[in-house]
Structure formats: C-alpha cells, structure tokens
Amino acid sequence: AQSVTQLDSHVSVSEGTPVLLRCNYSSSYSPSLFWYVQHPNKGLQLLLKYTSAATLVKGINGFEAEFKKSETSFHLTKPSAHMSDAAEYFCVANAGKSTFGDGTTLTVKP
C-alpha cells in the first residue's frame, strides 16, 4: 500500500519570505517522489523529482526538496517566494503506480 500526506492544505506567505510545503509518504517499496505545480485552469508541471541519487533535489524556479528516509518526508522549499508561485502544489509517490497527495494551496501576499 502507498499513501501521500500533504500536511498543510493551505500555506500563506509574504512575497520575499521562505516557502515550506510539507509532504510525508508511506510505501511498502522505495518510491520515486515528485512535486508538481498547477496554476488555475492549467495542467500539472513537474517541479522536481527524487530518483534515489542525491537526497537534496533542485528543481525549476528556485525550488528544492530534501528526501529524508528516516522521516519518510519530501518537503518542498524555496528561499524567497514570488507572486507567480501562487498555485496548487501536489506531492506524488510512485512505486509502480502514482499516488497523489491532496494538494497544498500556496498564497503569496504582496
């Protein structure tokens, strides 16, 4: 069995401040892990993926995520939020089949 829990349904930050979106996973196998972003009425865009190489993964638009096996976590961070980061973020685990978290809505205040 496999599950993904995004610990915050909504996160609100001010522009220029750090972003932290939290994701925990549970899997019988070692899954690959992904973060996707979805802007309103758009498809999903891959931000980054963990493929068992480096535990700190760098993605597009300044986003990073750190894989911590002991904590079964894959949290997404960005040092400085931009207004254009406001969107829905999905954490996804794949060990043969993709399992999506429920999503986190990121709001960025000016």
Place this chain on the structure above:
Amino acid sequence: DTEVTQTPKHLVMGMTNKKSLKCEQHMGHRAMYWYKQKAKKPPELMFVYSYEKLSINESVPSRFSPECPNSSLLNLHLHALQPEDSALYLCASSQIGNSYNEQFFGPGTRLTVL
C-alpha cells in the same frame, strides 16, 4: 518536443450528446493516461495505456470509452454523461521502464455537462 496537447480546451455538452476528447504527444512515450480532476482535488486516474493497449481501468463507468489509435494519440469518447462528470480532464504521458519516469501533463479539457 516535450509537450502534451489536448483538444478542445473547453467543451459543453448535453446529457444525450456524444463527444470526444483528444490528446497527442510526440515524445516517444509509450504510456498514456487519462485523469479526471474536480475543483480543489488531486487528479484521479481513470485509464492507463501501455504500448497502445489498455492496461488499467480504474472502474470507470462505461459512458467513458478510451481509445489509443497509435503511440502518439489518445482519445476519450463521451456518451450519455451526467452533470457530476463535469470536471477538468487531464491527459499525461510517460516513458515505460521504471517508476522514476515522470508524467508529462497536458493543459486539460474543461468539460461541462448540462
């Protein structure tokens, strides 16, 4: 070309209509997917095609009928839909081989059933 295209962008149909959604990719991916996404929810997997054959049907009602005419195209035929079928329908594709391969998503078709 790393793009998945979907047509139409928007579709409004009555409950007695027959319509089709189309998805196309030219990345050489041999796995293609249909997802349904309701507002403020994650995508829900509907169908998976591997090497042009249906490999997963997530107990989707028969009013949704997928078709994969070739390795680049994926269709979703719609007939006698219900208002609760209104949603964003997303197509995705990926390589086949291991779970490290990410899925590439299209922009979706916004379907409204009246």
